[in-house]
């Protein structure tokens with residue numbers, strides 16, 4: 326307390342238990358998905374309602390929580406959070422074009438099971454795509470290279486396996502769910518805001534900038550604010566240009582923030598995509614920023630499986646589930662209440678902080694105090710270095 330940020334090492338439930346009630350204005354968190362991600366022990370379970378009950382206690386009435394989930398287990402997260410006493414408010418969806426199917430090639434698996442060796446080489450490949458940047462990378466250490474130094478692509482010999490050629494087990498992941506929940510309010514929205522200083526979403530600060538002047542004009546025309554119908558203004562409000570100005574000023578800030586966010590690959594596929602916030606996956610440079618000079622680790626990119634070859638790359642930040650800073654900052658900004666008249670700090674808690682992406686996003690968004698909680702001291706140290714050495718305020722997207 327009293328510091329702009331802190332990463333507490335420990336189990337979320339225990340750490341929260343030692344914190345005073347009603348001491349945070351919001352929560353942003355990327356909790357374990359319960360899918361044993363990359364074989365990590367910490368990802369074996371979705372945190373239970375017992376954990377979220379402690380979170381509920383430390384939040385002020387009306388405070389919001391944004392929680393990342395996985396498409397397979399999101400329902401369990403929502404149920405646990407709701408069972409703990411939170412009110413579900415919305416589900417945001419981040420659509421991106423850079424996911425990789427975690428697929429099992431069934432015909433290969435059958436060959437393997439039957440001990441059959443493939444010999445019919447139909448081509449070679451060398452690389453997969455980097456999950457972060459989308460660039461093609463040579464996965465050093467990928468097994469299965471032949472004398473050409475490349476990875477042979479083979480078809481099954483006519484056998485039971487060949488019948489299964491073309492059968493797999495997974496779809497390409499193209500979106501991520503994010504739960505928006507809130508602690509029940511103390512009275513009305515207005516009473517809660519006056520008493521506890523939280524309970525709203527920062528809509529204007531999170532508006533989506535227009536792509537161009539034409540885009541803005543089209544949005545204005547759609548809302549008919551430039552040429553209002555008399556029926557829009559009831560009672561004795563004069564239908565004058567001056568009375569419209571506040572509406573036009575708000576509108577010039579951008580479009581209303583939506584519960585859909587997209588990346589630049591999805592944008593061209595959606596007509597009128599500029600109405601959604603753009604976020605790309607975290608680049609390697611972003612993930613490693615601030616960690617220069619620390620040990621290099623081999624990161625197994627469990628999302629970049631292609632068919633069979635696990636992507637490996639040498640990185641400083643080997644955390645397997647790093648969120649993009651743009652996304653974290655955007656959500657943190659949406660959660661930020663207005664400054665307090667008495668100067669008391671606005672505080673956000675980030676359970677399951679990992680290597681600190683959500684903490685960085687919160688500091689960039691302008692939170693006065695950010696408290697991260699992370700079980701693994703190695704990840705916590707990475708978070709501290711990324712925050713303290715990553716020049717985080719110089720890397721803020723407008």
Ligand SMILES: C[S@@+](CC[C@H](N)C(=O)[O-])C[C@H]1O[C@@H](n2cnc3c(N)ncnc32)[C@H](O)[C@@H]1O
Pocket residue numbers: 335336337338355356357358367368644646647648676677678679680681682683698699700701704
């Ligand atoms: C999905 S990751 C978050 C990664 C983060 N989004 C980032 O960009 O670095 C979840 C983190 O929760 C941590 N964790 C798992 N169980 C925990 C627990 N009981 N208490 C505290 N941290 C825990 C894991 O070590 C892991 O780093």
